[in-house]
Structure formats: structure tokens, C-alpha cells
Amino acid sequence: MAQATITIDDQQYEVQEGANLLETALRLGNEIPHFCWHPGLSIDGNCRMCQVEVEGERKLAISCNTKIRDGMVVQVNSPTAIKAREAVLEFLLINHPLDCPICDEAGECPLQDFAYLHGTGHSRFDFPKRKLRKHVDIGPHVVLDEERCILCRRCVRFCEEVVGVKELAVFNRADGSVLRTYPGRRLENRYSGNTVDICPVGALTLKEFRFQARVWDMENTPSVCPGCANGCNIYLGTKNEKILRILPRVNEEVNGHWICDDGRLSYPYVNSPDRLVQPLIRRDGVLEPNTWGDALSHVADRLRAVAESEGPEAIGAIGSPHCTNEENYLLRCLFGEVIGTPHLDLLAHTFPGDCDDFLIKEDKAANTRGGREVGMVPSEGGLDAAGMVEAAREGRLKALYIMAEQLTSRLGEEVLDALESLDLLVVQELFLTPVAERATVVLPAASYAEKDGTFTNHAGIVQRIRPAIASPPEARPDWRILVDLWRALEGSSPFAHPRQVAQALAREIEGYEGIVDLYREDAPILRRRLRPAQLYQAQWNEEREFRRPAGGTPTRDMVSPAMTYRY
Amino acid sequence: MRVKEPPEHVQGAQVLEILKGLAFTFRQIFQKPATIQYPEEQAELPPSFRGRPVLVQRADGREKCVACGLCELVCPPIAIQLQGAEVDDELERYPITFRIDMLRCIMCGYCEEVCPEEAIVMSDEAYWADFSREAFILDKDKLLVPEERLERRLQFIRTQSNQKWVGTSGGDGGAGEAV
Numbered sequence: 001m002a003q004a005t006i007t008i009d010d011q012q013y014e015v016q017e018g019a020n021l022l023e024t025a026l027r028l029g030n031e032i033p034h035f036c037w038h039p040g041l042s043i044d045g046n047c048r049m050c051q052v053e054v055e056g057e058r059k060l061a062i063s064c065n066t067k068i069r070d071g072m073v074v075q076v077n078s079p080t081a082i083k084a085r086e087a088v089l090e091f092l093l094i095n096h097p098l099d100c101p102i103c104d105e106a107g108e109c110p111l112q113d114f115a116y117l118h119g120t121g122h123s124r125f126d127f128p129k130r131k132l133r134k135h136v137d138i139g140p141h142v143v144l145d146e147e148r149c150i151l152c153r154r155c156v157r158f159c160e161e162v163v164g165v166k167e168l169a170v171f172n173r174a175d176g177s178v179l180r181t182y183p184g185r186r187l188e189n190r191y192s193g194n195t196v197d198i199c200p201v202g203a204l205t206l207k208e209f210r211f212q213a214r215v216w217d218m219e220n221t222p223s224v225c226p227g228c229a230n231g232c233n234i235y236l237g238t239k240n241e242k243i244l245r246i247l248p249r250v251n252e253e254v255n256g257h258w259i260c261d262d263g264r265l266s267y268p269y270v271n272s273p274d275r276l277v278q279p280l281i282r283r284d285g286v287l288e289p290n291t292w293g294d295a296l297s298h299v300a301d302r303l304r305a306v307a308e309s310e311g312p313e314a315i316g317a318i319g320s321p322h323c324t325n326e327e328n329y330l331l332r333c334l335f336g337e338v339i340g341t342p343h344l345d346l347l348a349h350t351f352p353g354d355c356d357d358f359l360i361k362e363d364k365a366a367n368t369r370g371g372r373e374v375g376m377v378p379s380e381g382g383l384d385a386a387g388m389v390e391a392a393r394e395g396r397l398k399a400l401y402i403m404a405e406q407l408t409s410r411l412g413e414e415v416l417d418a419l420e421s422l423d424l425l426v427v428q429e430l431f432l433t434p435v436a437e438r439a440t441v442v443l444p445a446a447s448y449a450e451k452d453g454t455f456t457n458h459a460g461i462v463q464r465i466r467p468a469i470a471s472p473p474e475a476r477p478d479w480r481i482l483v484d485l486w487r488a489l490e491g492s493s494p495f496a497h498p499r500q501v502a503q504a505l506a507r508e509i510e511g512y513e514g515i516v517d518l519y520r521e522d523a524p525i526l527r528r529r530l531r532p533a534q535l536y537q538a539q540w541n542e543e544r545e546f547r548r549p550a551g552g553t554p555t556r557d558m559v560s561p562a563m564t565y566r567y
Numbered sequence: 568m569r570v571k572e573p574p575e576h577v578q579g580a581q582v583l584e585i586l587k588g589l590a591f592t593f594r595q596i597f598q599k600p601a602t603i604q605y606p607e608e609q610a611e612l613p614p615s616f617r618g619r620p621v622l623v624q625r626a627d628g629r630e631k632c633v634a635c636g637l638c639e640l641v642c643p644p645i646a647i648q649l650q651g652a653e654v655d656d657e658l659e660r661y662p663i664t665f666r667i668d669m670l671r672c673i674m675c676g677y678c679e680e681v682c683p684e685e686a687i688v689m690s691d692e693a694y695w696a697d698f699s700r701e702a703f704i705l706d707k708d709k710l711l712v713p714e715e716r717l718e719r720r721l722q723f724i725r726t727q728s729n730q731k732w733v734g735t736s737g738g739d740g741g742a743g744e745a746v
Contacts (some may be wrong), residue, residue, distance in 0.1 A: 099685045100635070100683070101633045101635030101637070101660075101684060102633050102634075102635065102658065102659050103661040106635070134659070135659060209655060211634070211651040211652055211653055212651070213651075214635075214636040214639075214640070216636075216640060217636070458730055
């Protein structure tokens with residue numbers, strides 16, 4: 001592609017000839033307000049908001065549909081362009097309802113922000129505004145407000161171009177135009193939640209998130225969706241140590257600008273009040289709460305006893321595709337090398353047929369490939385998971401350590417009696433599953449939203465997850481449980497943090513040399529906190545304390561992660 | 568009134584000056600005192616007086632508040648906390664919980680000023696006492712006040728406070744300058 005020199009607002013740039021002017025200008029840091037253009041969709045040119053003055057042209061050009069030519073001189077903020085922007089906003093605001101106080105988009109609303117930055121500040125409209133249908137249920141996850149819609153058609157283009165379905169359209173024309181679903185159809189494709197992200201106003205809102213919190217109250221932590229092997233990049237929107245929403249994070253290689261609805265709505269289990277919060281030890285047939293110290297020394301003593309009397313081959317360990325590379329690697333080192341058992345395995349959570357040609361994968365766990373590649377596979381002569389269960393039933397296996405694996409969902413209910421024949425069953429889990437109910441020791445673990453680590457997706461891309469919230473009181477990340485168990489067994493552990501585990505991993509496992517880069521503080525997508533406004537809240541009885549700067553006036557550097565490329 | 572100073576060289580008993588002072592003191596005995604006998608009498612408060620913030624209650628018993636969160640955001644000492652929820656109403660949104668910690672509140676009136684719905688106003692109550700800190704965290708039930716009792720304050724904020732935006736609520740948007 002040829003290079004071209006262009007001038008934007010008296011500043012010269014070397015850019016690509018033929019590239020999109022709006023996209024290029026935005027990347028270079030010029031703020032050109034726009035509504036209907038989106039980097040993941042086709043060009044529509046209907047909002048007329050991105051108009052700029054191009055020297056030599058009689059009329060203003062819409063930058064979203066202008067190709068760069070060498071020598072082009074663009075004025076983004078010429079008086080004519082500014083007036084045009086004011087005019088477009090004035091027209092949009094004529095019939096736009098005064099819904100800001102009740103609208104979820106407030107705080108991350110391009111219309112709000114551009115009206116504030118580029119509008120005239122007052123209205124000349126004296127008449128009653130039009131009345132259309134409000135809070136219309138158009139799909140399992142999306143609510144439509146016809147009055148708020150500015151007819152940019154981003155949602156229509158998304159459904160048609162990205163998903164390939166015709167569910168939404170703008171009906172009628174001129175001032176009768178209204179967004180609706182096709183007659184007899186609903187917005188029910190598996191990616192419907194993305195229309196809510198791309199809608200520049202609050203016309204489309206997510207049912208599950210409606211009115212939960214204001215966006216300036218939430219912290220947004222970059223992470224990776226644990227729902228399937230695609231590893232879509234996400235932001236976890238949290239407030240008061242609860243996950244309130246999941247938004248997609250842009251990653252051209254993995255998920256583009258999108259996530260599926262399953263992933264978007266996968267968080268409620270993290271907030272569940274049924275989470276395990278204390279280590280449990282079975283005494284006289286009943287699981288009783290205990291301290292970590294007692295639980296871990298109990299496990300260590302029993303493991304040592306079995307290893308001494310029956311040998312390490314009587315012990316097995318099952319890892320998890322839901323756990324990180326670091327955790328599976330730790331499990332493999334502790335059981336495979338320190339204890340010396342060949343019985344290591346990890347079960348894939350595949351739902352055959354439940355996939356598509358876009359993001360959804362059959363493998364419903366984020367790290368199957370990673371867990372196996374770091375070594376949670378049977379060594380020479382070792383048994384796989386099904387084999388371990390059989391060995392337990394027959395009394396050849398005496399102790400089994402299960403990390404975050406339900407077993408019954410993969411191998412059936414029959415495993416439960418086999419497990420009861422074990423001398424020692426240790427389970428690291430989030431909930432008291434049927435398998436955990438039969439354990440000797442239950443250790444409360446942390447979810448993906450509460451720990452550091454990496455996942456390897458189906459294509460071999462290794463990505464970092466970050467803690468977004470604190471675990472329930474005594475729950476600990478799986479890596480920490482393993483490190484503490486290592487200490488209880490051996491007196492000390494060579495690892496104290498996933499970063500160190502990653503370093504060891506990088507040295508030993510082929511292809512994982514670069515994993516250490518993911519732990520550098522300045523690596524891309526490594527900003528732990530990305531929020532539209534820095535807001536903290538006061539301490540109330542049971543709620544957490546944050547801090548915040550005085551006042552709440554929006555400023556230009558408050559970028560919403562919903563518009564992750566900056567509107 | 569120019570005070571006539573005695574020439575510097577005047578000395579002496581200054582008897583006239585003493586008598587003038589005594590006369591003034593004597594006259595004061597018959598002046599009406601400015602003291603009001605609190606708590607039996609109370610001062611007359613101007614409409615601009617800022618007491619504790621209260622939620623305006625509509626005729627049907629519901630609050631006018633739509634849980635937009637602006638008061639919570641702007642409150643300098645972070646005294647307000649609320650949670651929004653859906654309601655089957657034209658307004659769609661309401662505060663399922665609304666709490667003000669009066670031990671944090673500084674009665675600045677920012678919440679009233681920022682409210683887009685005239686749903687929270689500064690009442691004229693400024694005195695209260697209790698036996699525990701918890702009693703000062705006021706929930707919605709202690710914050711709701713019927714709209715009729717707050718007419719004076721509502722009139723004040725519509726016509727007199729915030730001069731820049733006076734006359735901009737409803738209708739023609741006022742003659743404000745471009746922001």
C-alpha cells in the first residue's frame with residue numbers, strides 16, 4: 001500500500017493511501033465524533049456526524065466514507081464542520097427523549113458526550129416530542145426503546161453482516177422511521193448482546209444489567225471469558241466485589257469486537273451465595289468447617305501416609321480445563337514429580353455440535369489445550385481419569401486429588417460410589433458438588449474472576465486473566481492452595497506466585513517461552529483498572545470502601561470500555 | 568456620622584462623655600431584645616435555608632426519585648448510597664434502597680442542585696439527636712416527605728437558585744449561551 005502525506009487540522013501525517021479517513025484520523029488521536037460508523041461493520045454514512053472539511057471540495061465530506069489521497073488537507077474543526085456537527089446534534093436531540101436519568105447508557109453514551117462537547121447547549125424546539133414504544137421486550141436479553149433510537153442501523157448491520165441473520169430492521173421512512181424486529185421474529189441470535197454494546201444510545205439495553213449500577217460506579221478489569229475454548233477477551237464490570245456485567249474487549253485475532261451471549265451472561269455463579277467459604281474436613285462422617293492450616297496439614301499427612309504404605313501409584317490427580325496453565329502445571333509438578341504418581345489427567349468439557357462458524361466452540365472450557373500441554377496427561381503407565389475411577393472402585397487407588405472438576409458431568413453418576421471407596425478424596429471446588437459431598441477434605445477455591453493466571457485457547461493463543469474482585473472470605477486461588485499444600489508436604493515450595501510458575505513453565509514447556517511477557521506490567525491490555533470515571537464509594541456497614549476524587553464532572557479522557565475503540 | 572474627637576490636649580474628667588455613655592446604656596434597657604427563646608420560639612428561616620435533604624413524595628406515595636445516581640455521584644462527602652431497580656410505571660426506574668448517612672452529610676445542597684427530577688430537596692429541619700450512630704443512617708422511609716410540605720423550597724429552587732439556569736426547565740430552553 002502506498003504511503004500518502006495528509007494534513008489534518010494543520011498537522012502532517014504519513015498514512016496509507018486509500019485507507020479510511022475516519023479510522024485513520026481516530027487512530028492518530030483526532031477526535032471526530034461519529035455514530036453510525038464502527039470498525040467491525042460496513043460503512044453506512046447515515047448519521048452525517050463525522051463530516052469534515054476537505055480542502056478543494058465544495059461540500060463537507062463524511063470522513064467514514066472518504067478514502068485518503070496523497071496531499072489531502074482535512075480540517076476537522078473548521079467553522080463549517082463545527083456548525084455541521086451542531087446541526088446534526090440539534091436534529092438528533094429534537095425528538096430524543098429526556099431519558100438520561102433512567103437510561104443505562106448514561107456515562108458511556110456517545111450522544112451525551114458529543115452533545116456536551118459539540119452541541120450548542122440549548123434547544124430551540126418548542127413542540128411536544130414524538131411518542132413511540134418504550135421498554136419493548138424484543139429478545140431474551142435485549143430491551144428496545146424506540147424513542148431513543150437515532151437510526152444509525154449499527155444493530156441492523158451487526159445482525160446481518162456479523163451474525164448473518166435478519167432479525168432487526170428500520171421500518172417506514174423519513175420521520176416515521178422506527179427500529180423493529182421483523183414481523184414474527186425476535187432478536188434471539190446467540191450474539192444479541194453485542195447490539196447493546198454498539199448502540200450509541202440507550203435504545204438497546206441488556207435485560208440482565210438493566211438499572212443494576214451506573215457505569216461510573218463500576219471498575220472494569222480486563223480478563224478472558226472462561227465459557228469456551230475460544231478465549232474471548234472481556235472486561236469484567238464490578239462494583240462492591242460483585243460482577244455486574246461482562247463486556248467484550250477488542251482482540252482482532254481472537255474475538256474481534258464481540259462475545260457471545262453465553263459468555264456475556266456466564267457470571268452469576270461467581271456471585272452466588274452458595275460458594276464454599278471454608279475448608280471442610282470429614283470427621284465422624286460429617287464435613288465440618290476447619291482452618292486452612294488444619295485442612296492442609298491433614299491432607300499432607302494423609303497423602304504422605306498413603307505414599308509410604310501403598311506407594312505413589314496409589315495416588316491420582318485430576319486437573320481442570322477451567323483452571324489456569326499455572327495451576328495445572330503446579331498440580332502436575334506437585335503430584336507428578338514431588339509425590340511421583342503417573343496418574344494425572346484432565347477432562348475436556350466438550351458438547352459436540354454446540355458450536356458455530358463464529359466464536360462459539362464445542363469445548364466449553366477456557367484452557368483444555370493449555371492444561372494438557374503443561375502436563376496434566378498420564379505419564380508412562382499412568383491411568384486417565386476414567387481409569388483412576390475404576391482403580392478407586394477396585395481398591396488399587398487409595399487417594400485422589402481433584403482440582404475443580406465435577407467428574408459426574410463427564411463420567412456419569414456411577415463415579416460417586418467408586419469415590420466412596422477411597423481412603424482420601426480431596427476436592428478443590430467453588431461449590432459443594434456431589435463429588436465434593438463425598439470428599440474427605442473440601443478446599444474452597446477462587447473463580448477465574450478472582451485470580452491471576454493464563455489460559456491457552458483452542459488456537460494456542462495464551463492470554464492473561466486478572467483478579468477483578470476479592471474471593472469470598474476463606475476461598476483461595478487454586479494456585480495458592482497448591483503452593484500451601486506443597487509447603488505442608490515438603491516444608492517449602494519453589495513457587496509463591498503465578499508469575500514464578502510461569503517462568504518455570506516457560507523454561508520447560510515447548511511453545512510457552514513467551515508466557516513470561518504476559519506478566520510484564522506494561523504489556524498490552526495490561527491496565528488493571530479502566531473506568532469511565534474514577535468513582536469510589538464510602539464504607540457502609542457491610543460494604544467495601546473505595547476512594548474518589550471530589551466532584552463528578554465528566555472529562556474528555558473518560559472513555560467507556562463499551563466503545564472499546566473509543567466510540 | 569462623623570465622630571467628633573476631642574482635641575488631643577483635652578484632659579480632665581470628661582464628665583459629659585461619661586454621661587453620654589450612661590444614657591446610651593440606659594436607653595438599651597428599653598430596646599426590644601433580639602434573643603429568641605429557643606426551643607419555645609424558633610427563628611424564621613428564609614427559603615434559601617438548607618436543612619437536611621429529603622426525598623419528595625408524590626401524591627400516590629411513591630418517591631419522585633428515579634435512581635439516576637447523580638446525587639450519589641456529586642455528594643462531596645459520599646453520604647448518599649442508592650440502588651436502582653425496575654418498576655412498572657411510566658418512569659420505569661426507582662430507588663429500591665436510598666440511604667443518606669447524616670453523619671457524613673454536610674448539607675451543601677449539591678444533591679438538590681444536581682437532581683434532574685426535583686426529587687431531593689433541602690428541608691428546613693436542621694436539628695436532631697439520637698443515641699447511636701446507626702440511627703443517623705436514614706433509609707427511604709425516614710427520608711420521604713410529601714410534596715405539599717416542600718412547596719416553599721421547590722418554589723425557591725425553581726425561581727431563585729442557580730441563576731444561570733433559571734427559566735430553563737421546560738418550554739423553550741431559555742436564552743442560555745452556548746456551553
